[in-house]
Protein backbone atom coordinates (compact mmCIF):
# COMPACT_ATOMS: atom_id res chain seq x y z
CA UNK A 1 0.00 0.00 0.00
CA UNK A 2 1.37 3.50 -0.79
CA UNK A 3 2.03 5.67 2.24
CA UNK A 4 -0.82 8.11 3.00
CA UNK A 5 -0.54 11.62 1.54
CA UNK A 6 0.78 14.06 4.16
CA UNK A 7 -2.09 16.13 5.58
CA UNK A 8 -1.76 19.82 4.68
CA UNK A 9 -1.69 22.25 7.58
CA UNK A 10 -5.19 22.89 8.93
CA UNK A 11 -6.60 26.29 9.76
CA UNK A 12 -9.59 27.57 11.67
CA UNK A 13 -9.54 30.89 9.79
CA UNK A 14 -12.66 31.84 7.84
CA UNK A 15 -13.05 29.32 5.04
CA UNK A 16 -11.53 31.25 2.13
CA UNK A 17 -8.53 32.42 4.10
CA UNK A 18 -8.12 28.98 5.59
CA UNK A 19 -7.99 27.27 2.20
CA UNK A 20 -5.61 29.92 0.98
CA UNK A 21 -3.27 29.73 3.95
CA UNK A 22 -3.16 25.95 4.10
CA UNK A 23 -2.68 25.52 0.36
CA UNK A 24 -0.03 28.20 0.03
CA UNK A 25 1.92 26.74 2.89
CA UNK A 26 1.59 23.16 1.66
CA UNK A 27 2.85 24.29 -1.77
CA UNK A 28 5.63 26.26 -0.15
CA UNK A 29 6.77 23.23 1.81
CA UNK A 30 7.02 21.29 -1.44
CA UNK A 31 8.96 23.87 -3.39
CA UNK A 32 11.10 25.68 -0.85
CA UNK A 33 14.73 25.92 -1.70
CA UNK A 34 17.50 23.78 -0.31
CA UNK A 35 18.93 26.07 2.32
CA UNK A 36 21.52 23.83 3.90
CA UNK A 37 21.92 21.60 6.89
CA UNK A 38 21.36 24.20 9.56
CA UNK A 39 17.62 24.29 8.97
CA UNK A 40 17.24 20.50 9.11
CA UNK A 41 15.12 18.24 6.93
CA UNK A 42 15.80 16.79 3.52
CA UNK A 43 17.06 18.91 0.58
CA UNK A 44 14.24 20.74 -1.15
CA UNK A 45 13.59 21.23 -4.84
CA UNK A 46 13.40 24.80 -6.13
CA UNK A 47 10.27 25.56 -8.13
CA UNK A 48 10.01 28.07 -10.96
CA UNK A 49 6.48 28.88 -9.74
CA UNK A 50 7.56 31.12 -6.88
CA UNK A 51 10.61 33.34 -6.98
CA UNK A 52 12.28 32.87 -3.61
CA UNK A 53 14.63 35.80 -3.11
CA UNK A 54 18.22 34.72 -3.33
CA UNK A 55 20.31 37.83 -2.73
CA UNK A 56 20.72 39.49 0.63
CA UNK A 57 19.24 42.66 -0.87
CA UNK A 58 16.09 40.71 -1.83
CA UNK A 59 15.87 39.12 1.59
CA UNK A 60 16.30 42.43 3.30
CA UNK A 61 13.58 43.94 1.12
CA UNK A 62 11.09 41.23 2.03
CA UNK A 63 11.82 41.33 5.72
CA UNK A 64 11.68 45.08 5.90
CA UNK A 65 8.49 45.54 3.92
CA UNK A 66 7.51 47.54 0.88
CA UNK A 67 9.67 50.34 -0.47
CA UNK A 68 7.80 52.11 -3.28
CA UNK A 69 6.35 55.60 -3.32
CA UNK A 70 3.69 56.01 -0.66
CA UNK A 71 4.59 52.86 1.25
CA UNK A 72 6.46 54.47 4.15
CA UNK A 73 3.56 53.83 6.50
CA UNK A 74 3.70 50.10 5.82
CA UNK A 75 7.24 49.65 7.06
CA UNK A 76 8.07 48.76 10.63
CA UNK A 77 11.20 50.85 10.76
CA UNK A 78 12.00 54.28 9.36
CA UNK A 79 13.99 54.20 6.13
CA UNK A 80 16.74 56.55 7.28
CA UNK A 81 20.18 55.23 8.07
CA UNK A 82 20.77 54.65 11.79
CA UNK A 83 21.69 57.76 13.75
CA UNK A 84 25.39 58.11 14.35
CA UNK A 85 24.83 58.03 18.12
CA UNK A 86 24.55 54.25 17.88
CA UNK A 87 28.16 53.78 16.89
CA UNK A 88 29.43 56.27 19.48
CA UNK A 89 27.96 54.17 22.26
CA UNK A 90 29.38 50.77 21.42
CA UNK A 91 30.88 48.94 18.50
CA UNK A 92 29.51 45.78 16.92
CA UNK A 93 31.39 42.50 17.27
CA UNK A 94 33.76 42.55 14.25
CA UNK A 95 32.55 40.18 11.53
CA UNK A 96 29.10 39.73 13.08
CA UNK A 97 26.36 39.59 10.43
CA UNK A 98 23.70 42.04 11.55
CA UNK A 99 21.55 44.96 10.41
CA UNK A 100 22.05 48.28 12.19
CA UNK A 101 18.66 49.42 13.49
CA UNK A 102 17.50 53.02 13.74
CA UNK A 103 17.96 54.57 17.17
CA UNK A 104 14.77 54.12 19.22
CA UNK A 105 12.48 57.15 19.42
CA UNK A 106 13.87 59.11 22.42
CA UNK A 107 10.48 60.49 23.45
CA UNK A 108 9.01 57.00 23.65
CA UNK A 109 12.11 55.71 25.43
CA UNK A 110 11.80 58.42 28.09
CA UNK A 111 8.13 57.65 28.71
CA UNK A 112 8.61 53.87 28.83
CA UNK A 113 11.60 54.32 31.17
CA UNK A 114 9.51 56.51 33.49
CA UNK A 115 6.58 54.11 33.52
CA UNK A 116 8.63 50.95 34.01
CA UNK A 117 10.41 52.43 36.99
CA UNK A 118 7.13 53.38 38.56
CA UNK A 119 5.79 49.84 37.93
CA UNK A 120 8.95 48.29 39.40
CA UNK A 121 8.91 50.44 42.52
CA UNK A 122 5.22 51.06 43.20
CA UNK A 123 3.42 48.03 41.79
CA UNK A 124 5.73 45.05 42.28
CA UNK A 125 8.52 46.18 44.62
CA UNK A 126 11.00 44.67 42.17
CA UNK A 127 14.36 45.56 43.67
CA UNK A 128 16.05 46.93 46.78
CA UNK A 129 17.37 50.52 46.63
CA UNK A 130 20.96 49.50 45.98
CA UNK A 131 20.03 47.78 42.70
CA UNK A 132 18.70 51.01 41.21
CA UNK A 133 21.84 51.76 39.22
CA UNK A 134 21.75 48.30 37.63
CA UNK A 135 18.06 48.70 36.86
CA UNK A 136 18.76 52.00 35.10
CA UNK A 137 21.85 50.58 33.38
CA UNK A 138 19.79 47.79 31.88
CA UNK A 139 18.05 50.49 29.77
CA UNK A 140 14.95 48.42 29.19
CA UNK A 141 13.13 51.43 27.71
CA UNK A 142 15.48 51.75 24.75
CA UNK A 143 15.61 47.95 24.46
CA UNK A 144 11.87 47.50 24.08
CA UNK A 145 11.17 50.66 22.05
CA UNK A 146 13.95 49.56 19.67
CA UNK A 147 12.61 46.01 19.38
CA UNK A 148 8.98 47.00 18.79
CA UNK A 149 9.01 49.85 16.27
CA UNK A 150 5.45 49.01 15.13
CA UNK A 151 3.84 49.20 18.60
CA UNK A 152 0.92 51.60 18.12
CA UNK A 153 1.17 53.20 21.58
CA UNK A 154 3.39 53.40 24.65
CA UNK A 155 0.84 51.17 26.41
CA UNK A 156 1.63 48.47 23.87
CA UNK A 157 5.40 48.83 24.42
CA UNK A 158 4.79 48.55 28.16
CA UNK A 159 3.31 45.07 27.70
CA UNK A 160 6.69 43.85 26.44
CA UNK A 161 8.70 45.98 28.86
CA UNK A 162 7.10 44.57 32.01
CA UNK A 163 7.57 41.01 30.79
CA UNK A 164 11.21 41.70 29.91
CA UNK A 165 11.90 43.08 33.41
CA UNK A 166 10.09 40.16 35.04
CA UNK A 167 12.01 37.60 32.96
CA UNK A 168 15.32 39.20 33.86
CA UNK A 169 14.40 39.51 37.55
CA UNK A 170 13.68 35.80 37.72
CA UNK A 171 16.87 34.91 35.83
CA UNK A 172 18.96 37.12 38.15
CA UNK A 173 17.28 36.15 41.44
CA UNK A 174 16.66 32.45 40.85
CA UNK A 175 19.45 31.40 38.48
CA UNK A 176 22.27 33.94 38.50
CA UNK A 177 24.22 36.49 40.46
CA UNK A 178 21.50 38.14 42.56
CA UNK A 179 20.96 35.25 44.94
CA UNK A 180 20.36 32.55 42.35
CA UNK A 181 21.59 28.97 42.54
CA UNK A 182 21.10 25.74 40.63
CA UNK A 183 20.17 24.08 43.92
CA UNK A 184 16.40 23.92 44.33
CA UNK A 185 15.83 25.78 41.08
CA UNK A 186 13.24 23.29 39.82
CA UNK A 187 10.77 23.95 42.61
CA UNK A 188 11.28 27.72 42.48
CA UNK A 189 10.68 27.74 38.73
CA UNK A 190 7.61 25.57 38.92
CA UNK A 191 6.00 27.69 41.61
CA UNK A 192 6.84 30.88 39.68
CA UNK A 193 5.37 29.34 36.55
CA UNK A 194 1.99 29.20 38.31
CA UNK A 195 1.91 33.00 38.14
CA UNK A 196 1.54 32.52 34.36
CA UNK A 197 -0.38 29.25 34.31
CA UNK A 198 -2.65 29.32 37.37
CA UNK A 199 -3.17 26.53 39.85
CA UNK A 200 -6.73 25.20 40.07
CA UNK A 201 -7.10 23.49 43.39
CA UNK A 202 -9.42 22.95 46.31
CA UNK A 203 -10.84 25.68 48.53
CA UNK A 204 -8.55 24.61 51.35
CA UNK A 205 -5.28 25.09 49.45
CA UNK A 206 -6.15 27.89 47.04
CA UNK A 207 -5.45 30.79 49.53
CA UNK A 208 -1.91 29.55 50.22
CA UNK A 209 -1.18 29.45 46.53
CA UNK A 210 -2.73 32.91 45.99
CA UNK A 211 -0.54 34.33 48.76
CA UNK A 212 2.58 32.72 47.26
CA UNK A 213 2.21 34.84 44.11
CA UNK A 214 3.48 37.82 46.10
CA UNK A 215 6.20 36.00 48.01
CA UNK A 216 9.23 37.30 46.09
CA UNK A 217 10.14 39.86 43.44
CA UNK A 218 10.20 37.45 40.47
CA UNK A 219 6.73 36.13 41.30
CA UNK A 220 5.30 39.60 41.92
CA UNK A 221 6.75 40.77 38.61
CA UNK A 222 5.66 37.73 36.59
CA UNK A 223 2.14 37.86 38.02
CA UNK A 224 1.62 41.53 37.35
CA UNK A 225 3.27 41.54 33.89
CA UNK A 226 1.16 38.55 32.90
CA UNK A 227 -2.02 40.23 34.11
CA UNK A 228 -1.34 43.20 31.81
CA UNK A 229 -0.40 40.86 28.96
CA UNK A 230 -3.57 38.79 29.28
CA UNK A 231 -5.70 41.95 29.14
CA UNK A 232 -4.16 42.83 25.77
CA UNK A 233 -3.78 39.40 24.18
CA UNK A 234 -6.17 36.79 22.85
CA UNK A 235 -6.50 33.48 24.68
CA UNK A 236 -4.27 31.77 22.14
CA UNK A 237 -1.59 34.48 22.31
CA UNK A 238 -1.52 34.07 26.10
CA UNK A 239 -1.24 30.31 25.70
CA UNK A 240 1.61 30.77 23.20
CA UNK A 241 3.44 32.86 25.78
CA UNK A 242 2.90 30.28 28.54
CA UNK A 243 4.32 27.60 26.27
CA UNK A 244 7.36 29.72 25.40
CA UNK A 245 7.98 30.43 29.10
CA UNK A 246 7.76 26.71 29.89
CA UNK A 247 10.43 26.20 27.23
CA UNK A 248 12.57 28.92 28.84
CA UNK A 249 12.23 27.35 32.27
CA UNK A 250 13.19 23.94 30.91
CA UNK A 251 16.34 25.54 29.43
CA UNK A 252 17.21 27.09 32.82
CA UNK A 253 16.94 23.65 34.40
CA UNK A 254 19.35 22.01 31.94
CA UNK A 255 21.86 24.82 32.42
CA UNK A 256 21.53 24.45 36.19
CA UNK A 257 21.96 20.66 36.07
CA UNK A 258 25.26 21.07 34.20
CA UNK A 259 26.38 23.86 36.47
CA UNK A 260 25.81 21.80 39.64
CA UNK A 261 28.46 19.36 38.40
CA UNK A 262 30.62 21.92 36.58
CA UNK A 263 29.91 19.86 33.47
CA UNK A 264 30.71 21.33 30.06
CA UNK A 265 28.34 19.85 27.49
CA UNK A 266 29.25 19.13 23.91
CA UNK A 267 28.78 22.09 21.61
CA UNK A 268 25.61 20.72 20.01
CA UNK A 269 24.21 19.93 23.46
CA UNK A 270 24.92 23.49 24.57
CA UNK A 271 23.19 24.83 21.45
CA UNK A 272 20.17 22.61 22.23
CA UNK A 273 19.99 23.98 25.79
CA UNK A 274 20.36 27.54 24.48
CA UNK A 275 17.45 27.01 22.08
CA UNK A 276 15.31 26.80 25.23
CA UNK A 277 17.19 29.15 27.56
CA UNK A 278 16.52 31.73 24.88
CA UNK A 279 14.98 35.09 24.05
CA UNK A 280 12.16 33.33 22.19
CA UNK A 281 9.32 34.56 24.48
CA UNK A 282 10.21 38.15 23.50
CA UNK A 283 9.92 38.18 19.68
CA UNK A 284 6.90 35.86 19.76
CA UNK A 285 4.76 38.53 21.43
CA UNK A 286 5.45 40.97 18.58
CA UNK A 287 1.85 40.66 17.34
CA UNK A 288 0.28 41.39 20.73
CA UNK A 289 2.61 44.36 21.14
CA UNK A 290 1.75 45.44 17.59
CA UNK A 291 -1.98 45.26 18.36
CA UNK A 292 -2.86 42.41 15.96
CA UNK A 293 -2.84 38.61 16.02
CA UNK A 294 -1.04 35.90 14.12
CA UNK A 295 -3.65 33.11 14.40
CA UNK A 296 -2.61 30.04 16.36
CA UNK A 297 -2.73 27.68 13.40
CA UNK A 298 -0.37 29.89 11.37
CA UNK A 299 1.94 30.32 14.36
CA UNK A 300 2.02 26.54 14.78
CA UNK A 301 3.08 25.76 11.20
CA UNK A 302 6.42 23.94 11.09
CA UNK A 303 7.94 26.55 8.77
CA UNK A 304 6.88 29.35 11.13
CA UNK A 305 8.23 27.43 14.10
CA UNK A 306 11.54 27.02 12.29
CA UNK A 307 11.77 30.76 11.58
CA UNK A 308 10.98 31.58 15.22
CA UNK A 309 13.53 29.08 16.55
CA UNK A 310 16.27 30.38 14.23
CA UNK A 311 15.51 33.99 15.17
CA UNK A 312 15.59 33.09 18.87
CA UNK A 313 18.86 31.21 18.46
CA UNK A 314 20.57 34.03 16.56
CA UNK A 315 19.47 36.63 19.14
CA UNK A 316 20.61 34.45 22.02
CA UNK A 317 24.06 33.76 20.56
CA UNK A 318 24.33 37.55 20.16
CA UNK A 319 23.93 37.65 23.94
CA UNK A 320 26.65 35.01 24.39
CA UNK A 321 29.05 37.13 22.32
CA UNK A 322 28.32 40.51 23.93
CA UNK A 323 28.12 39.13 27.49
CA UNK A 324 31.28 37.01 27.13
CA UNK A 325 33.57 39.25 29.22
CA UNK A 326 30.85 39.89 31.86
CA UNK A 327 30.39 36.14 32.24
CA UNK A 328 34.14 35.47 32.40
CA UNK A 329 34.33 37.90 35.33
CA UNK A 330 31.42 36.24 37.19
CA UNK A 331 32.22 33.75 39.94
CA UNK A 332 32.50 30.12 38.82
CA UNK A 333 32.32 28.93 35.22
CA UNK A 334 29.47 30.54 33.26
CA UNK A 335 28.65 28.67 30.08
CA UNK A 336 28.33 30.54 26.81
CA UNK A 337 29.12 29.43 23.27
CA UNK A 338 32.77 30.61 23.14
CA UNK A 339 33.50 28.98 26.53
CA UNK A 340 31.97 25.67 25.43
CA UNK A 341 33.71 25.65 22.03
CA UNK A 342 37.08 26.47 23.62
CA UNK A 343 36.73 23.63 26.11
CA UNK A 344 35.21 21.00 23.84
CA UNK A 345 37.17 21.70 20.67
CA UNK A 346 40.45 22.54 22.36
CA UNK A 347 40.68 25.98 20.80
CA UNK A 348 42.17 29.18 22.19
CA UNK A 349 39.72 31.69 23.67
CA UNK A 350 40.09 33.87 20.61
CA UNK A 351 39.63 31.02 18.11
CA UNK A 352 36.56 29.82 19.98
CA UNK A 353 35.08 33.32 20.06
CA UNK A 354 35.65 33.79 16.33
CA UNK A 355 34.11 30.39 15.63
CA UNK A 356 31.09 31.43 17.70
CA UNK A 357 30.70 34.49 15.46
CA UNK A 358 30.56 32.12 12.48
CA UNK A 359 27.94 29.96 14.22
CA UNK A 360 25.86 33.07 14.83
CA UNK A 361 26.21 34.22 11.24
CA UNK A 362 25.07 30.87 9.86
CA UNK A 363 22.01 30.93 12.14
CA UNK A 364 21.22 34.50 11.16
CA UNK A 365 21.48 33.75 7.43
CA UNK A 366 19.29 30.67 7.89
CA UNK A 367 16.71 32.76 9.75
CA UNK A 368 16.57 35.30 6.94
CA UNK A 369 16.42 32.68 4.19
CA UNK A 370 13.63 30.76 5.91
CA UNK A 371 11.70 33.92 6.78
CA UNK A 372 11.92 35.18 3.21
CA UNK A 373 10.77 31.81 1.83
CA UNK A 374 7.80 31.79 4.18
CA UNK A 375 6.96 35.43 3.41
CA UNK A 376 7.06 34.68 -0.32
CA UNK A 377 4.96 31.55 0.05
CA UNK A 378 2.35 32.96 2.40
CA UNK A 379 1.34 36.50 1.48
CA UNK A 380 -1.21 36.88 4.28
CA UNK A 381 -0.86 40.34 5.83
CA UNK A 382 -0.63 39.08 9.42
CA UNK A 383 2.07 36.55 8.45
CA UNK A 384 4.07 39.23 6.62
CA UNK A 385 3.76 41.63 9.52
CA UNK A 386 4.66 39.00 12.09
CA UNK A 387 7.79 38.04 10.13
CA UNK A 388 8.79 41.68 9.84
CA UNK A 389 8.12 42.11 13.55
CA UNK A 390 10.41 39.20 14.41
CA UNK A 391 13.12 40.62 12.11
CA UNK A 392 12.76 44.03 13.78
CA UNK A 393 13.15 42.35 17.18
CA UNK A 394 16.32 40.59 16.00
CA UNK A 395 17.81 43.90 14.81
CA UNK A 396 16.69 45.82 17.92
CA UNK A 397 18.14 43.14 20.18
CA UNK A 398 21.50 43.39 18.46
CA UNK A 399 21.44 47.16 18.66
CA UNK A 400 20.71 47.12 22.40
CA UNK A 401 23.51 44.62 23.11
CA UNK A 402 25.97 46.62 21.03
CA UNK A 403 25.15 49.90 22.73
CA UNK A 404 24.68 48.72 26.32
CA UNK A 405 28.24 49.49 27.35
CA UNK A 406 27.12 49.73 30.98
CA UNK A 407 26.44 46.00 30.92
CA UNK A 408 28.63 44.57 28.17
CA UNK A 409 32.13 45.05 26.73
CA UNK A 410 33.93 43.25 23.94
CA UNK A 411 37.00 41.08 24.50
CA UNK A 412 40.35 42.27 23.21
CA UNK A 413 40.63 39.90 20.25
CA UNK A 414 41.06 42.28 17.32
Ligand SMILES: CC(C)=CCC/C(C)=C(\C)COP(=O)(O)OP(=O)(O)O
Nearest residue numbers: 167168171277278279281282319323
Ligand atom coordinates in the same frame (compact mmCIF):
# COMPACT_ATOMS: atom_id res chain seq x y z
C1 LIG B 1 13.25 35.77 27.81
C2 LIG B 1 14.30 36.40 28.61
C3 LIG B 1 14.54 37.85 28.50
C4 LIG B 1 14.94 35.61 29.39
C5 LIG B 1 15.96 35.96 30.29
C6 LIG B 1 17.09 35.05 30.04
C7 LIG B 1 18.14 35.80 29.41
C8 LIG B 1 18.55 37.05 30.13
C9 LIG B 1 18.75 35.47 28.27
C10 LIG B 1 18.22 34.47 27.31
C11 LIG B 1 20.04 36.10 28.00
O1 LIG B 1 21.05 35.31 28.49
P1 LIG B 1 21.89 35.60 29.82
O2 LIG B 1 21.18 35.01 30.99
O3 LIG B 1 23.25 35.10 29.54
O4 LIG B 1 21.86 37.19 29.95
P2 LIG B 1 23.07 38.19 30.31
O5 LIG B 1 24.25 37.77 29.54
O6 LIG B 1 23.31 38.11 31.77
O7 LIG B 1 22.64 39.57 29.89
Ligand SMILES: [Mg+2]
Nearest residue numbers: 319320323327
Ligand atom coordinates in the same frame (compact mmCIF):
# COMPACT_ATOMS: atom_id res chain seq x y z
MG1 LIG C 1 24.86 36.02 28.60
